[in-house]
Amino acid sequence: MQYRLKTGENVISFQVEKKGDYAVTLSHDNCLVDVEYAVISGHCLHLVINGTPLNAYLARDGDATTVIIRGIPYSIQDADIHNTRTRGKKGLQAIPQDVTPPMPAVVVRILVTVGDNVKHGQSVIVVESMKMETTLTAPSGGSVRAVNVAVGDKVMPGQILVDIDRDDGVSTKEESQPV
């Protein structure tokens, strides 16, 4: 069996060989990792890695799985599945390039109305999450085609809060950063 896993910036290919009911060997880049394991629960594994025991805690969250070992979280994705799902789009990078919140949030102020002309980088909407305010700015100069939310609305990352028709005729899918 083979897995290509993305962890942080790296993609690592693992060759996996079963060594019994509760043991596998993983190899990558000339490294051999002997793993014995016990499934403690749906969220906890006990692993013995090259003779050293440790506990790993995991949870699936959409595309990625978070694994916590010794207090440190690791975000891991199956690189093949990840590529299939994002092929044809701009991938994960597409998300922060729209007028969209960086985390689940509530809209607290809307600074533009439909028809307004906005400049690149102009503040368009303020969201609040857990008592911290974040101002979202226009990804490009243009005119506001639609405001898709109202004050008090709960919004999620990826949700486009404001549509802007760019001056050059392309509708917004360009970069917008929280400031």
Place this chain on the structure above:
Amino acid sequence: MANRGEIALRVMSTCREMGIATVAVYSEADRKAAHVLKADQAVFLGDPEPAESYLNIDKVISAAKQTGAEAIHPGYGFLAENPLFAERCEQEGLAFIGPPSDVIRKLGDKTVARRTVAGSGVPVIPGMNRPESDPGILAQEAANIGYPVLIKAAAGGGGKGMRIVTSPKDFDEACVSASSEAQRAFSDGAIYLEKYLARPRHVEFQIVADIHGHVVHLFERECSIQRRHQKIIEETPSPIMTPELRERMGSAAVAVAKASGYVNAGTVEFLVDQEGKFYFLEVNTRLQVEHPITEMITGLDIVRIQLEVASGNPLPFTQENVRSRGHAIECRIYAEDPEKGFYPSPGKIIYMQAPTGPGIRNDCGIYSGFQVPVEYDPILSKLIAYAEDRDQAISRMIQALKDYVILGVRTPVPFLIDVLKSEAFARGDTFTDFIDTHFAGWKPSRRDADAACAAFIIDEMSRVRKAGAPAGQVGADPTPWQTLGPWGR
């Protein structure tokens, strides 16, 4: 209990021990919150936004009335330091578990607090004792104080409306933006100036006072490790404290309490400069987030003291017979991502496992399956480690943090581990610029990436294996026959 989260649970625990029945209040976002599950009764307030729920004085008072509550504990945040709320309780014949409303009002305006304290002979940071709006007068005051100066909001707190100005050319602009930020945060744009102290330590004293005029301090807490002007690690005793300095600062804290007519539990905050000189900063007229570390070293229950004092009873001890022993550290566990500038990270707690063991206390407001709302403060829990001395407390805290598993939201646990392991922390070099100085751009070192990938693969493989099992079996608790695996390792 006019609050939510871990502090509501903390206060209810003591009430139970004392045989006092509890009433929780909750918003739409908190229907399944831990404090609702723990209370003897729970009253629904309204929509999630604080103004419609936990900040709504009429609704909270009405919940108390309809359940026949005799007293209200405000916790921290929300209505805890709102003099109008305390006053309303007084008018409605409800005991407010905290100081009288006029004391909250007096100490809540920082310039009034400075005037009150200056009269008692306690050193205050050089600066103005009245708010000012005239730019000319402010500029003149800044020149008199000498740059760098700190612009502060008279109604301030949490770093809102605060600006450090190092040169006169930036001064006018900073005043305008500080004032407008204060106006938005506190509906009060009044500002004043203080001398800016470089690299201070933040040291505070817990005080308790009864209605019979007794005031006792319960030693200090060192709270210098902060991000965005909010504390994340606190400890007691302070690494810089000497018996002589403790005596002087403790007496000053008691003097501040007496000068303001203080009753109930409160905290007198000081800044300590590089030469070891201390200055009054402000009084927090509430039960402080970090009160557990004081409870650990004194063996006292501060909430119990609050309830006794509110019943009119005298303090059950004098300054002479309050003793401290050992060392306690608290780490605040927020829903936030330390790798992304401590940005909030709300979401559902998919799984959690809290540390236990000798000297470990976990004041916790969440559970596996709980949806952490976006509307409120990101504090999830507070982990407290107590041991015989500072080094042991640090080791104990590091181990406890490594055992603290919260999946579903990001937490500062890996960051806290690295801070506690650092040389600078071990030396007690804890100044308010600690994180910027030692941990700017921090990332955890991810040494167990192979093990994490192994866990991912094994999880995938065991899911495939379970795919043939009846629905509902995936992720269910396996029997020991399935899990014990490597016998005799």
